[in-house]
Amino acid sequence: MIKTAEVVINSGIRNLTDAFTYFIPDQFSYLDTGWRVVVPFGSRQEEGFVVAVRSEPEGRKDELKPIQDVLDDDPWFDDHMMQTARWLSERYLCTLAEAMRLFIPGKKGIRKEKFYYLNANYAGIFNETRTENQAAVLEWFRRQKIVTMRQFQKEFGPEARSLIEELKQRKLVLCSSTVQTARVNKYESELHLALTGEQVTGILPQMERKPAQFRLIQALLTRNLTDADLKEMKVSRQTVKTLVDLEMIKIVRKQVMRDSYQNVAGKYQPVTLSPEQENAVAAIADALSYSRFQSFLLHGITGSGKTEVYIRAVAAVRQAGKQAIVLVPEIALTSQLVQRFKARFANDVVVIHSKLSLNERYDTWQRIREETAGVIIGARSAVFAPAPNLGIIILDEEHEFTYKQEESPYYHTRDVAMTRANLAQAAVVLGSATPAVETFYDALAGRHVLLSLPSRIAGAVLPQVMLVDMREELKKGRRSVLSTQLEGLLRDTIQRGEQAIILLNRRGHSTFVMCRECGHVITCRHCAVALTYHYAAGMMRCHYCDAVEPVPTLCPACRSRYIKFFGTGTQKVEQELQQLFPDCRIVRMDQDTTHGKLAQDAILSDFDAGRYDILLGTQMVAKGHDLQNVTAVGILSVDTILNIPDFRGAERTFALITQAAGRAGRGDKPGKVVVQAYNPEHYAVCAAANQDYSSFYAAEIEFRQKLLYPPFCQLIKCTVAAGMEDTARRKAEQLAAALKSELRPDAGTDIIGPFPAPVLKVKDRYRMIILIKAGNLDTVKEIIRQKNWHTLSDTVFDVSPISVV
Ligand SMILES: Nc1ncnc2c1ncn2[C@@H]1O[C@H](COP(=O)(O)OP(=O)(O)OP(=O)(O)O)[C@@H](O)[C@H]1O
């Protein structure tokens, strides 16, 4: 019998749904499910994941290719990860490899490197073809034996590439490639004593005449020393060498873990929990003590102290020797939370985010796997952190849409968290002031234990909200984007030396550029949307594909000169504010001002330190910040979201207004909020102005039930894209027809569309949408899988989409 492995290939190719069988050579006989390996695949070498091993008859050996190499010292995927990956691939219609790669740092575990060497038979050809230049290169090659392109470029500069190509064509130089793990460990040497303490005491007196050696040995008696320590102690290399040669001390190579958050620290100020916090913590701790799966919805109004509850729950988990994953919607906007956790748990905390280098990511993964890190903070991908001993997963601001991945696999972090925790018999805490409608529905149905924090900490109250009807303002002849009421509120606030936040969910200066004569709106060449005017850059920009164009002086349609800017973005509001309050210090925060790595952090901490009076920006300004001196918030026409034809429009509007309003009056001074709306009668706007989740939920759940939307049905959004509008339409119609004919009429499934996406063209691709609604998606998914529709290159199936448009 021989041993074989079923391997899925980590190549990122979506239509590679099958596993391939490889022969396991004797030296790798220990291989089992979950190992990462290198296998020959076509003419290349690829990374593969072993998903099963078998014994097969000897005869099979000749048909199979062998596994070439093994990537790690132990299996990367444990049993729970494997099960979670299988579940992901079932639920979200992706391949097993696509699901498994979510668990590894970076998308690939291997790196390919090409190297070049002289053709062994070169001598003959060499003599005929030498030019001076080539001779020099060949001579260099002969000395180097094997070179990489990088080494070659270093020696021969920018011409290197064409030189090598030429030599390759003449067969003077040959090329081959190797595969290496993508990971590069970092090591540091450390000095240790090679003698026992007793031996040292014996010889120390004799060393007094050698003060440098004496000092070094004495220091080593208390601790091991790094290079940095030696430098500081001014110990010379010679001293070290002498003692090493005498075998009194030894140099030990030690792996160092890179951690860019190592120096983030703060002082933890223990607080006395409010009775409600106390209840919540007790309920979670109770579930933890039984080590069984339990999920909680922590519904606490803004400023009710949810973070403190998370910290206590995590402390309980750590005390039990288990690990905690704390998920946040966006790491760049969460430095306050990270600081509070670092203050409490110091370097037991690791932070995962997209800007980590691949190597730091590997180090972080290692610390998690070895359980030397117990608190893992990160955005959605951190739900895949390889914690072997999981006790709790927390989702802060669980309603945020960033928890849904908008590319394949289209997973929702909340669902993954529930699945992982269930396997690990761990707890899940979903925290929010404005829970997702589906989450609250599940809590009422008993699927999550509902914990409430109905009041703000330490007697602080929710801010007073004033709802302003902007249509009335216009009737009164006020054309400014700021209502009279908001202008008054800002004036008072600044006069008192307090701060204000203004939210507008559109960046740029003007949201479209139009010819007044013929009505022509300037649109992107690649996308079916109007270009936005950006004042600072003096350019128009597409918010879908980032294309930039100059503002024309003449209308491209009618040659008129009456080009005008319409609509309002954050840049324009900034100008208007500056005109109204010339002495006021204003800072803007939106995608245009936050390109740098820590720009958002810097803006927030400057604002918190009082270096500005007004913080103005897109939704970024509304998220979770706890700023003591902010007493006023202005919310400008956020209800335009309601015009987007999507069933989550009301939920988004309610959450955004409530969260933004919740930034006011968190310190000891009361807050005031002005909400400017064009739809002030809409239940989402009214309920948000009253900061009343229950009345919003009651209205919203009725709407969802009436029109049959989640949680009363399940959805798949299918998008068909093509370079030509006709092609996209035809393909979508064919797919919709095929779906309908495959489904039995009584299957309780509804196929809607195809209809054009609201922005029909993005990046030169036309997009048609088909919506599949069903009480249960199992049959539909089975059909899609059988027909292999999910592997079509121009078709995407988004299971449980965040929006239907
Ligand atoms: N028991 C307590 N005693 C005193 N202060 C507390 C207590 N619990 C929390 N706080 C403080 O109250 C403030 C609000 O808490 P926190 O930021 O956790 O609220 P939150 O519920 O997360 O709010 P949001 O949903 O608006 O982000 C913080 O400054 C926090 O330090």
Ligand SMILES: [Zn+2]
């Ligand atoms: Zn565009």
